[in-house]
Amino acid sequence: MSLATLPLPWPFEREFMQLALAAGLIVGLCAPLIGTFIVQKRMSLMGDGIGHVAFAGVAAGLLVDVWPIWTALVAAVVGAVGIEWLRSRGRASGDLALAVLFYSGIAGGVVLTGLAGSLNAGTLTYLFGSILTVDNSDALTVAILGGVIVASIAVCWRALFSIVLDEEAARVAGLPVDALNLGLAALTAVTIVAGMRIVGVLLVAALMVLPVGAAGRLTRSFPATLLVASLIGATSAVVGLAAARQWALAPGGTIVLVAAAIFVVSATVTRLPGRNGNRLLLSGQPR
Amino acid sequence: MDAVSFVYRDTPVLDGVSFKIASGEFVALTGPNGSGKSTLLRLILGLLTPAEGTVRLLGQPPRQVRDRWRVGYVPQRPATADLLPATVQDVVATGRLARRGWWRRPNAGDRQAIRDALDTVGMSDLRNRRMGELSGGQQQRAFIAKALVTTPDLLLLDEPTTGVDAASQHRFRDTLVTAARDRGAAVLLVSHELGAVAGDLDRVLLLRRGKIAFDGPPADLTAAGVSLGVHANDLPIWLEGLG
Secondary structure, three states, X not given: OOHHHOOOOOOOOOHHHHHHHHHHHHHHHHHHHHXXXXXXXXXXXXXXXXXXHHHHHHHHHHHHOOOHHHHHHHHHHHHHXXXXXXXXXXXXXXXXXXXXXXXXXXXXXXXXXXXXXXXXXXXXXXXXOOXXXXXHXXXXXXXXXXXXXXXXXXXXXXXXXXXXXXXXXXXXXXXXXXXXXXXXXXXXXXXXXXXHHHHOOOOOOHHHHHHHHHHHOOEOOHHHHXXXXXXXXXXXXXXXXXXXXXXXXXXXXXXXXXXXXXHHHHHHHOOOOEOOEOOOOEOOOOO | OEEEEEEEOOEEEEEEEOOOOOOOOEEEEEOOOOOOHHHHHHHHXXXXXXXXXXXXXXXXXXXXXXXXXXXXXXXXXXXXXXXXXXXXXXXXXXXXXXXXXXXXXXXXXHHHHHHHHHHHOOOHHHOOOEHHHOOHHHHHHHHHHHHHOOOOOEEEEEOOOOOOOHHHHHHHHHHHHHHHHHOOOEEEEEOOOOHHHOOOOOEEEEEEOOEEEXXXXXHHHHHOOOOOOOOOOHHHHHXXXXX
């Protein structure tokens, strides 16, 4: 059965919208899974930095006529591992390492784009996303990358949480902290590449941060935060796509604006959980 | 630890430090700021390598210890604990990763161990509370439960009572005494604030300018005119008086 035959209601009755829905749901679910750990490590802008390196990879792919997803994936993984190496070795503080990655990535992208000819529609597709042009091949690629992310988090989330809690104590406990940190950096790169066609490299990091910020105000336990953040990400994708079709808006930007709106609402109706107040908190089940 | 020295960027931090801690022994390590207490703790844990001398943890070089769960470590309370979207139970559960393997799902034994550890520190009724809702003392008890959840043979604590209220200090004292006396664990407490445990310590190690200035029972300190309990503030003054 092809996606085109699925009897979905408006606005997802057409094949291109069903492909967009599938890709959007996968990215909406997966980006916050990774983002939960990035945010708790106080590295919320890491996704942005890696996104800029991924853009350089896209430009390189267009220059040498290789599918840009693959070149972006290689560039993003190399950049993510590099930033983790700089941070963990103390060669640069976290924000300085991000800045190095950020500016090197965008500068490399600009130079490679110039070598390729000019800034064209293909480049813009990756910069700002083009979810409505996602084809079966793109959706399959996003699904495979999403599967890698979900499987990795299912196995590693407890150890990653331990590192977020106290990296030194996790090291004392014998956890492979360096390997897990590198793995998280690589998964961040995979998430960025998976989301490139959906919301673009300039905005994909927002889906890693905004749902997590909202979920953190609504939940008590860490697994509940992972779950609720993913649900908020998926909801943002569905509502954003529907709104974009209804009012002919840019889908990528609309999805992110919906996520931002959910964050604002959660911040308005709740107080940051703490000693002086907590409202509407969802409790995780004892495990 | 035998004749251990450590140098940081050409500056000597520890110089010929030697001591042992036996099973069931409750030892405090104290000294002025900058005396090398935290460095010494990190050497014991294998997070740093000595320039000279030998460190043994559970009879082995620290980095070769396979059964890491036998070491319970309570670091200084993380500054991010208030903002963490996690319950007390989430935090304590991470302590079991060293024992069962970090990739495995928790089993019935893990869940029972978590209940026992929470009970030991008097936090059973707060297990589903978010960390940010707790006082500093309650948060610290949660981190102590995390260290106790593997029933370690050696418990190392780094300034655990800083900013902790009196009620929590009392509970904290009970927990450490139980670990040492009833479970036979060796306990090394690194702290400036020894008043809550002064009457229970077997030994006090005083570190000053990178050297052990005193190693003996608290009673010997009392004989020298210093009480770790009633006159806790005497300790830094007394330290300054040492040659």
